[in-house]
Amino acid sequence: MDFLTTVLLLLVGAGGGIGLASFLQKRSGITNVQRDSVLLLERIEKVFKVVMAEGYFSEIYNYQDQKKILYLLNDPKKAMVIAKSKVLVGFDFAKVRFRVPVTGERKLVIESFPEPEVLSIDTDYRFYDIQAGILNHFSGADYTQILEEAKQAMNERAMQSDLPKIANNQIQYMMYQLASSMDWQLQLPEAEQRKLEAIKAQAEELTSKSATRPAEE
Incomplete structure (x- = not known):
């Protein structure tokens, strides 16, 4: 098996794995949501x-x-x-x-x-x-x-x-x-x-x- 064939098989396998994982995730109703926030204090003023x-x-x-x-x-x-x-x-x-x-x-x-x-x-x-x-x-x-x-x-x-x-x-x-x-x-x-x-x-x-x-x- 030459190098090009090996790379193609790896790419197809990775794509199939991602597709299967996405399908199973949708079927199970689990959603992976990530949230992040950064609080920046710009200035404090006396009023x-x-x-x-x-x-x-x-x-x-x-x-x-x-x-x-x-x-x-x-x-x-x-x-x-x-x-x-x-x-x-x-x-x-x-x-x-x-x-x-x-x-x-x-x-x-x-x-x-x-x-x-x-x-x-x-x-x-x-x-x-x-x-x-x-x-x-x-x-x-x-x-x-x-x-x-x-x-x-x-x-x-x-x-x-x-x-x-x-x-x-x-x-x-x-x-x-x-x-x-x-x-x-x-x-x-x-x-x-x-x-x-x-x-x-x-x-x-x-x-x-x-x-x-x-x-x-």
Whole structure:
């Protein structure tokens, strides 16, 4: 038996063994799945961000991409994503500008206060009705783009809701209470100060009603 014949027999035997092993594995229902992950810590930053409101949203996001075959026939691919998210809205106190008057007054003057922002979005994505085209298939980059666009849509929806308004009212009243507890006076920018006075008036009215209700009964 020459060398070439020996090599061919070895290759045929190896191929047959692999085929037999694959057949037996499918018949037995055993699947060999290997998973591995590597955690990389890029950086740690010190932040002073305060969450003042959270909201729960559900969204149906439809993705469709049209591709021409030979510039004549449409070859669309589409997918539907259902996203359920918990959105946290609050403030980055690193953006606050304030000063204390040099006269020695126990007053904190807030010169500039940031707008409320989305601090985090925790989302559960589910893909449904994925339909690839004849040549227009889905790639890993497509799925990444779909998730990014769905997350951006959720961010915009959260900022258009009542969450920013609720967060604003919460932070102003919290700062007022904190300053009062330390016998300090809080002064916000003019527009914010008017909002704070309205919030304080509503809180005092509710407190007054709660205190007088038992006596009235």
